[in-house]
Amino acid sequence: MRPELAQIWDWLDAVPDPEIPVISVVDLGIVRDVAWHGDMLEIAVTPTYSGCPATSVIAMDIETALRNRGVSDIRIKTQIAPAWTTDWLSEKGRAKLVEYGIAPPRAAGGPESCPRCGSKSVSKVSQFGSTPCKAHWRCGDCLEPFDYFKCI
Amino acid sequence: MDQQTATFEFLCRMGDNTLVLGHRVSEWCGKAPVLEEDIALANVALDLIGQTQMWLGLAAEVEGAGRTADDLAMLRDVWDFRSALLVEQPNGDFGQTLMRQYLFDQWHVAVLTALMESADPRVADIAAKSVKEARYHVERSADLVIRLGDGTEESHGRMQAALDKLWPFFGELFDDDPVDAAMAEAGIAPLPSGLRADVDQEVAAVMAQATLVIPADRFAHRGGKTGIRHSEHLGHMLTQMQWLQRAYPGATW
Structure with missing residues (x-):
């Protein structure tokens, strides 16, 4: 089974940031790329701050969320360039932050x-x-x- | 010296500086003068340790001997550390910690900015990531050096004493040696001496606002970045930092 990438992005948009659970990892702008390589799904994630302790939790949460949807062959790649910027926060995410x-x-x-x-x-x-x-x-x-x- | 060895040495210098300073700063956790500063110090330490993972991770990759960033951080002894003498100096009082941080930050921003143009894209990527954090750090450390220097008689006196004590450790950051020459030759890193004029200008401007006097003597203690002669403090620090891995080799969470 190879779900559509748009579907994967939707699923990822339901994975909350562990420290600010009101926004998703997609809102935060840290999911940089999602691609199928054969039957393996590769997800590029960039850290917010280089020492952010949430980074490894986020990788685990992403993997768990996708496994629960039936995707089992997953590779999470840490990508540091280009460096994360708060410009990548989504409009939806910004509005949710204020609400929170x-x-x-x-x-x-x-x-x-x-x-x-x-x-x-x-x-x-x-x-x-x-x-x-x-x-x-x-x-x-x-x-x-x-x-x-x-x-x- | 072949380029692989020089690159490994250079990356250890970058990573050991952030590791040793990160550990030093983390020693304040739970006992800083006010809660906000406790949080700020812990956050700065966290950024520095995060940067360490990138630098030492790349160092281990370049070395190609199967070691990891953790092995380099936790299983090397004093003589294998390549951190500058400045960062291993004890915290002293809050003023001394802040002064050490400011001097480091000002140099750090300069070197990282230059490294963004590195011929090695892996180095350029780490620098681009780290420089954002370093710029944020120097904003705070410069601000506090100014406020405490140009503060009360007590705070002014402590900041001047901190500057007098730490100044002889500043020069080492701008020393050139064969590792630096090899890095400059390969376009991987700038010559440290080339950074000095701009950094000096920044430091002079901050110290002037802080009403602090920079010592005229340019004497510099040396031996940290080459590993030839660390001060006694680094060994004591490592007994704390590396204790768990030494007592329980291979322990994981």
Whole structure:
């Protein structure tokens, strides 16, 4: 059985990121390529940050999801070039981040507004946060702290 | 020296620098001055260890002796490490840790930027990936050096003491030797000495804002990147870092 690639992409889009489960690995932009080589399915995955501990969990989750769909001959290839950029986050993913309380990345280097109350009065607490891909900010109006998805 | 040996040496230098500094920085985990800095230090350490996996992974591939990145990291002894003396220096206080980080980051961004043009695409790819993280690191470390240097009398004094202590370890990063010559010849890596002028300019600008005085003496301690004479600190660090693999060879999660 060799399911269509579009079908594979749909399945992958249902695999959540282990640390930000509201977005999928496809939303995150880390699945770079999916291709059949004979009966073997090769999936190219790129790490977000080089030391991100979620990387190996993601590979395992992808493999499990596809095995559950009946694809058994799978090879996951780690591909570091071109280097991952937050430009690859999908529009759907960005919207889901906001809904979840995480401000999406912006080229300007900081969040546009508080993901909770929408206030533009925001300030940086720390350049780093709870995972390698996030920084720690706070809102000047609702006073809540929030995560900002670092722009790289 | 043949090119394979020189390339292996060069890759070990890149990977050992990030490994040793990554381990040093991780020693702060759970005991940094404030929670935000604890998290920042742990994240920087994580990036550096991630970069180590790429550099030492490629080193092992180039060596072709069946060793892995883990073997190189966990089963070599002090004399086989090729990290610069700067990164093995103990953490000291938070100011000293930050100063060491800043000096390293400024050099790191320069060398990685140059390596993006490497004739070896594997090296260029790792550099392109790493430089994004290094640029993010230097933003924070420069910012904190400025804020602490141009801070209270106490913080200023500590930052000046840190700079005075670490400055003699900075020069080694820009030393050229036969490995560097072979790399430059092959177009794989730039000559370290060629990076100095630009890095010096950046460092001078940051130190001026931090109201810190760069020591006039350009004396540099040497022996880390060649492995000839590491300081006593590296061996002590390895007893901690490599303990598990030494006590339980081949242990896995």
